[in-house]
Amino acid sequence: MKGWIIRSTLILAIIVLAVFLYIIGKEHVIFVENNTFTIDGKVYEPYDLVRVTLDSGEPVELKKPRGRSLGRAKVSTTGLNHKVLVEILDDDDNVIESKEAKFNVKNNVEELLLNIPALMHDAEGWVANNQKTIYVENKPFTADGKTYEPYEFVRVILDRSKSLEIRKPGDGHTGMDKGVVTDLRHTLYIEIMDNEEKVLESKEVSYTVGHAQEKLLINIPAVMNDVDGWLTEYEE
Amino acid sequence: MKKVFILSLLVVFSVAVFAAAPFHIGVVTGTVSQSEDDLRGAEQLIKEYGSVEDGGYIQHVTYPDNFMQEVDTTIAQIVGLADDPLMKAIVVNQAVPGTVAAFRRVREMRPDILLLGHPHEDPNMVIDTFDLAIYPDNVARGYLIILAAKRLGADKFMHISFPRHMGYELLSRRRDIMREACNDLGLEFIDMGSPDPTSDIGIAGAQQFILEKVPAWLEQYGPNTAFFCTNDAHTEPLLKRIAELGGYFIEADLPSPTMGYPGALGVTFTEDEKGNWPAIVEKVQEAVIEKGGANRMGTWAFSLGFTATAGLGEHAKRVIEGESEITDFDDVMEAFMKYTPGAGWNGSLYVDADGIEHDNFILIYQDTYVFNPYTEGGFMGMTQVEVPEKYFYID
Amino acid sequence: MSILKSKDNKIARFFINNAVPILFILFAVFAIPMADLSIEYLVAEMITRLARYSFLVLALLIPVIAGMGMNFGIVLGAMAGQVGLIFVMDWGVMGVPAFFLAIIISMPLAVFLGWMAGIALNHAKGREMVTSYILGFFINGVYQLLVLYSMGSIIPINNSKIVLPRGYGIRNAIDLVNLRKSVDRLIPLEINGIEIPVMTFILVAILCVFIVWFRKTKLGQDMRAVGQNMEVARNAGIPVERTRILAIVISTVLACIGQIIFLQNIGTMNTYNSHEQIGMFSIAALLVGGASVAKASIKNAFVGIILFHIMFVVAPRAGKTLMGEAQIGEYFRVFVSYAIIAIALALHAWRKNKEAEFARRSLRVDTEEAAGTSE
């Protein structure tokens, strides 16, 4: 009896240790971004030069984005509680303004996006999940009293990587699928097919997701017919 | 008198100093028993630029024959090159497992050394560590080999491989592309498993399997079956049987006229044919035609292994001397053309699963050469064919 | 006269006892200058090799005590360790926590595999080495089935850097960049530009203490008894089968940890091959260090790693200089390395004979003296 208690305690202790190790060791990639941030019609502009220190790591310097640059840096971190120190610099590297903030990461979040202008203005969503779940539906869409019908068989490629195949709802098909994408700017490649998988029609569109949005819904018939409102926030 | 002596001593010294190469290039290849052509490429470089022992540019070392197990030795050999303060570039052909680990250590020790190679390890790791990687374009070849088979008259296509190779992203992807291409071009695709030459039964056991099974396969699937295998050890017996009994062999996994053919068909070479690719192709062609393999068997006219070692070495030298840009596709091809006069090359940049194009990972391929009895040679013109876009999206 | 004789003996005994290291030092004296490698590089390389291999080689000791010979079955432990690493990398855990988490995950698997191997070896008494060798092949097939076909399809693995794009099967190479040298560099120390993996050496030291302590425990004593004579041990009430199984389980678990240490040092993992030759190399190193199938010590392990690996690093370059061709250098390395092991083993056997002779002689002197006093 005594041996049994000791053993089960030991096993329990090891499991607790494993969970603890998982939590403190889990990698969270944090993208620090010095880029324009828009929320509720308000626009926060990026700074010329900022220095960002995450926890006690090496500081990173970010310039104002130019051309294709997104003004970003990638920092790998572990643990759930972080603090960030932002220093706005002038041309001679003098600190004009600085601010320190704290934030938490949920354990199951792989990537975070941290927007500096938003942080400096305390705007909602300055730190957000960088992974967005995109729900794609092949269902009837109604707009301006007109209804666009779903297609027999559709192949959708999210950002040239994740491929989804969706049939018309009914016969056990839900007419819906989802995929996870990272970042804010995305492309969507759609192929309308017949039952022999021959492509009848294809289309490519690009779209942008807001910082704070985590789940989005795309309606295929609406996209194919260029109807506004094909991209909405997803509600369970 | 004394002055003259000192002066002459100075002259002697200065000659010695100036005669020595200003920098060194490390070249790492397999031995002849693993990959002959790779090593011959290194010998070509030594012939041109001299070995470090003789004051030249090239420091050649080899990795172990059973490199899959002796990763440690591969790492030590590569890192050992970086111990030389004059070392400015390291070319590894083929960059077998352990190269990435070694390159990371070289980077830590000597960030100035250029790192080039033909990688075996996962593209994700290679992109982050290599300055330049070249790889046969298995995406395009997945389609083009099937197309060539169809043009030659095959109606079935057999892909022979084993689990360990199917753990390689680019090999596994090529198989799926081949399957899709067979579907589209109307060939039947047969996925065949075979013993792994590095497993318990060894190379001989794996080869014996091929020797025994090809006749059975030809009987079951008919003489219009094209065969393709992912492993070099399987190539030799496969060629022997196809030449004897029928079937098609478009090109090897790492094509070269010296890949499999000389051993399989007992081709004899004289001393004066050595080192001359066109003469070797002709000699192999004679043997293939004699066995009745005309219009059924092919290769690349210039060895990939040879060209990769020599071409990457040449490119590295040009980059260090400021003549070329490390990741400039045209510059790379120019260095390659030096060793393959008149060959048709084509290629693209590797695009990863996230759709990001990497300019330090170049995929290349040469035109397929089919042995035939006509003197004009059998280039298939595969480099002119445009590969349909959809194959690039197949995972 | 007897004093002179014993002095003679001392010198002779010194050479005989240290024949193998002397042979190696002779080899090194010739080969190192020919290899044209800097001393810093060699020292750094040896420190790396010690960090990489110590744990794995030490894992061989306990089955030797139990009379089971060289355990080629440590590849089973290595495979278990790799499975642990795959999971940890999939979950995106990094650094030292990843290291310990991988150990915790793979431990039950290692215990299970060790237990199975132990049972199999109990059915193959006297053929342990061959059986453990084939056991390695067999479990390798099971490992392939698990990693290449089940992971991603039955066992959920989602990280696209680990799983093949086709959706199941682990890639042939996995990047351990998040784990690379995390333990080695936990306590950073650099002497003369040479990095010392302090934490790894602390772990190795703990293991050495454990082995020394273990030998003195009841179980350790039992193992020695079983190793010397199974029948006698059985008659003395020692559960022979159970003791042997425990020896293999401990060895497998240590090998599992050893493989994780090995891979965190290298920083990349060949999913299907990293484990294969672990047994072969560890055993070779231990043998070079002066161990035999029946007797091996901690000292043998360390001496062996240094000597064996110095040869591995130096020989290809020395061979190249000697023969003027790179590939011949490579063959030269393999030839010299293994030929020297063969010679070393022959020398050990010779030493054993000589020692027996010395023992007989001293015994004879003792009895003569004893006889003298009694008269």
Next chain:
Amino acid sequence: MMEKIKDFLEAAGWPRLIIGLFLLALFITAPFVEVNIFTSLSDVIVRFGMWGILVLAMVPMVQGGCGLNFGLPLGIIAGLLGAVTSVELQLTGLVGFFSAVLIAIPFGIGLGLLYGILLNKVKGDEMTIALYVGFSSVAFMSMMWLKLPYKSPDMIWAYGGTGLRTTISVEKFWYRALNDIWTIQIGDHFYFPTGMIIFFAFMCLLVWVFFHTKTGTAVTAAGSNPEYARASGVNVDKMRIISVILTTVLAAVGIIVYEQSFGFIQLYLGPFWMAFPAVAGILLGGASVHKATIMNVIVGTFLFQGILTMTPSVINNIIQTDMSETIRIIVSNGLILYALTRTITIKSAKVKA
């Protein structure tokens, strides 16, 4: 008759019976998955003939008390030297084959002598040392293949450099020289390499005869009980050396037989992989580290090569993916493991006879 069957069963033992039944099951399944049973049977027989002598080469050393010969590559190298020299001399047909054998034998004796002397120094550790002798001899010969002055255009490299190719085709010389003596060909599919099988039987006979000579019994005595043998005046060390020489020569002959059927001479790493299948074969046949008979060789070679041939063919045709190789590894090594972990009862009566 019944007695004989019973005897055979006892000698064969359950593991072999079960593995034999498994093999039989594979043969029965074969036609249903479109594997031609005659081709398969023929393949198994050919492989049996190819491997037979190499497996037989294990026997003298085991009987001499030196354990399983992981140093088989050493003997193989002697054979390769013979084969390569015969090709260099452009000898063809049976003349080529037998001259290869004759050239190989002195090399085999010489190498065997040195090997035997080394093994006598390390009594108790023979198997480990044999492993390393195998490795180092393969590496040493790799250097030699590059440096030996063979010049035949059939054997030199295509592109450059000195030395011999990795694979040399013997098609123009003595391909199937032995196989094709009195070949029986039934239909398109069944081929029986009579000559090779007869040669194997002849070699078995020679070994059997040897072990019934005075020297042969002395070797067995030295192997089974060295102390007793020494007491009765047998020079144990000498007997061990004889057994090692015999093993090495048999391996040398075995590889030439193998090559004439295989069609290629494989140099460099080729010999490296040959020891394992031979060791596995004899173990599967019921031999132990201390005792091996010719019956073990015949049964073991047939079973092991049978499984090696049949498992991939049948499984491949059942599931058409690369997974079949994984299953082959599990099945064939599982069976060897099974054979190894069954207790082998050594019948003392047999030893005396």
